[in-house]
Amino acid sequence: MAMVLNEEAGMLKDAAKGFLTGSAPVSQLRKLRDEKNEDGFDRKTWSAMAEMGWTSVLVPEDFGGVEMGYVAAGVIAEEMGRTLTASPYLSTAIMGATAFSRFGTDAQKSEWLPRIAAGDAITAxxxxxxxxxxxxxxxxxxxxxxxxxxxxxxxxxxxxxxxxxxxxxxxxxxxxxxxxxxxxxxxxxxxxxxxxxxxxxxxxxxxxxxxxxxxxxxxxxxxxxxxxGGLKTLEGVLDAGRAGLSAEMSGSAQQCLETTASYLKERKQFGAIIGTFQALQHRAAHLYSEVELGKSVVLKALQTLDAAPDHAAILVCAAKAKMGQVAQLATQEALQMHGGIGMTDEYDVGFFMKRVRVAEALYGDANFQADKFARMRNY
Structure with a gap:
C-alpha cells in the first residue's frame, strides 16, 4: 500500500485547508475562549462542515453517508490540527460514527447514523x-x-x-x-x-x-x-479516536514547524537573520525529520483502519505514541525558537502547545500507548 494520499484524498485535503483557513482559523478559538462561549465551538462552522460532507465520511452510504474511510477522516482532522478548529468532529464524526457503523444494531444504525451524517446529532x-x-x-x-x-x-x-x-x-x-x-x-x-x-x-x-x-x-x-464483552467494542471506538487525534497532532506539528521556519527567516539577532545560525538549522532539520516520520506512521494507521480494522490496534498505538512525542517536540521547539515572546497571548504558539498537551493525553498518552504496544508484541 502506497504511503501517499490518493487523488481523492488530496483534493479533500486542499478543500479542507481552504475552508478552515478562511472560516475557522486560530483566531476563532481565541474568540470562543475570550467570549466564554457556552458550546465551546461555533455552530455555524459545524453546520458548514456537515454540508460539505465531513460529518459523513465514516457513515455508510445506506445511512446517508459518503463512506470515504479513515484516511479521509484523518485528512480533515490533520487540517483541523493546523488551525486548532474546535468542533465535535472527533467525538461524533469519527468515534460516534465508528461506534454505530461497526458495532450498532440495525435499529441503532438507522436512528443515529443519518443524524450524524447530517450534523444533527453530537455523541460523546x-x-x-x-x-x-x-x-x-x-x-x-x-x-x-x-x-x-x-x-x-x-x-x-x-x-x-x-x-x-x-x-x-x-x-x-x-x-x-x-x-x-x-x-x-x-x-x-x-x-x-x-x-x-x-x-x-x-x-x-x-x-x-x-x-x-x-x-x-x-x-x-x-x-x-x-x-x-464491551471492552473489545470500546477499544475499536477508542482506536478510531486515537488515530484521529494522531492526525490532528500531525497537523499541529506541521503548522508549528512551518510557522517557526518562517520566523527564523525574518527575526534578526546580533545583526543577522537567526535562521542562518547553524545550531537553529540543526534543530529545525531534526524537527522536520521527526514530523515526516510521524506523518508516515499516522497515515499507515489510518490506511490499516480502512483495510483491516480488527488488526489496526498495534499501528494506532505506534501512531499515537510517536505523534504525541513529535507534536510536543514541535510546540516546544516553536516556543524556544520564538523566544519568550512565543508564549505571550499575542502569538499562537501557546495555543498549539496547550492543545497538543491535552490531545497527547486524551485516550492514552505516549507511555500508555508504548506499554500497550509492548504487551501486544509480548515483550
Missing part, C-alpha cells in the same frame, strides 16, 4: 474515571433492572460531553473493577433522568465534562455491542 464517549486513561478500569455499575439496566457512577474528561445528545458510557455488568471482562457499553441520552453533566474548563480552551449517573435507567436496546 464516557470512558475514563480518573486522571489517567484506563479503559479496562471501570467502577461505574450497570445492574439489571426489569427489562433493562440501572447505571450508577462517574466519568471524567468526557470530550464534548456537555453538548452531546447521546453519551456512550462504559459500565461494569460483571467482574471486579479492573477485569477486562464484564464491561458493557450503553447508549445514554444526556437529558435522561439521573444524568448530571458539568462542563470542565480545559487548558486548551476546548470542551470536556464530568458526568454523574445516579440510578439512570436504560432498556436492553441501549446496549452497544455485547453484554459483558
Amino acid at each position: 464517549i464516557a470512558v475514563d474515571e480518573s486522571g489517567k486513561h484506563a479503559p479496562s478500569k471501570v467502577a461505574t455499575t450497570a445492574e439489571r433492572s426489569g427489562n433493562g439496566f440501572k447505571l450508577n457512577g462517574r466519568k471524567t474528561f468526557v470530550a464534548e460531553g456537555h453538548v452531546a445528545d447521546m453519551l456512550i458510557v462504559s459500565a461494569r455488568t460483571a467482574g471486579s473493577e479492573t477485569e477486562a471482562e464484564g464491561i458493557t457499553l450503553f447508549l445514554v441520552p444526556r437529558d435522561a433522568a439521573g444524568v448530571s453533566v458539568e462542563r470542565s474548563d480545559m487548558v486548551d480552551s476546548r470542551n470536556s465534562a464530568r458526568v454523574t449517573l445516579d440510578n439512570v435507567e436504560v432498556t436492553a436496546d441501549a446496549v452497544l455491542g455485547e453484554v459483558d
Whole structure:
C-alpha cells in the first residue's frame, strides 16, 4: 500500500485547508475562549462542515453517508490540527460514527447514523474515571433492572460531553473493577433522568465534562455491542479516536514547524537573520525529520483502519505514541525558537502547545500507548 494520499484524498485535503483557513482559523478559538462561549465551538462552522460532507465520511452510504474511510477522516482532522478548529468532529464524526457503523444494531444504525451524517446529532464517549486513561478500569455499575439496566457512577474528561445528545458510557455488568471482562457499553441520552453533566474548563480552551449517573435507567436496546464483552467494542471506538487525534497532532506539528521556519527567516539577532545560525538549522532539520516520520506512521494507521480494522490496534498505538512525542517536540521547539515572546497571548504558539498537551493525553498518552504496544508484541 502506497504511503501517499490518493487523488481523492488530496483534493479533500486542499478543500479542507481552504475552508478552515478562511472560516475557522486560530483566531476563532481565541474568540470562543475570550467570549466564554457556552458550546465551546461555533455552530455555524459545524453546520458548514456537515454540508460539505465531513460529518459523513465514516457513515455508510445506506445511512446517508459518503463512506470515504479513515484516511479521509484523518485528512480533515490533520487540517483541523493546523488551525486548532474546535468542533465535535472527533467525538461524533469519527468515534460516534465508528461506534454505530461497526458495532450498532440495525435499529441503532438507522436512528443515529443519518443524524450524524447530517450534523444533527453530537455523541460523546464516557470512558475514563480518573486522571489517567484506563479503559479496562471501570467502577461505574450497570445492574439489571426489569427489562433493562440501572447505571450508577462517574466519568471524567468526557470530550464534548456537555453538548452531546447521546453519551456512550462504559459500565461494569460483571467482574471486579479492573477485569477486562464484564464491561458493557450503553447508549445514554444526556437529558435522561439521573444524568448530571458539568462542563470542565480545559487548558486548551476546548470542551470536556464530568458526568454523574445516579440510578439512570436504560432498556436492553441501549446496549452497544455485547453484554459483558464491551471492552473489545470500546477499544475499536477508542482506536478510531486515537488515530484521529494522531492526525490532528500531525497537523499541529506541521503548522508549528512551518510557522517557526518562517520566523527564523525574518527575526534578526546580533545583526543577522537567526535562521542562518547553524545550531537553529540543526534543530529545525531534526524537527522536520521527526514530523515526516510521524506523518508516515499516522497515515499507515489510518490506511490499516480502512483495510483491516480488527488488526489496526498495534499501528494506532505506534501512531499515537510517536505523534504525541513529535507534536510536543514541535510546540516546544516553536516556543524556544520564538523566544519568550512565543508564549505571550499575542502569538499562537501557546495555543498549539496547550492543545497538543491535552490531545497527547486524551485516550492514552505516549507511555500508555508504548506499554500497550509492548504487551501486544509480548515483550
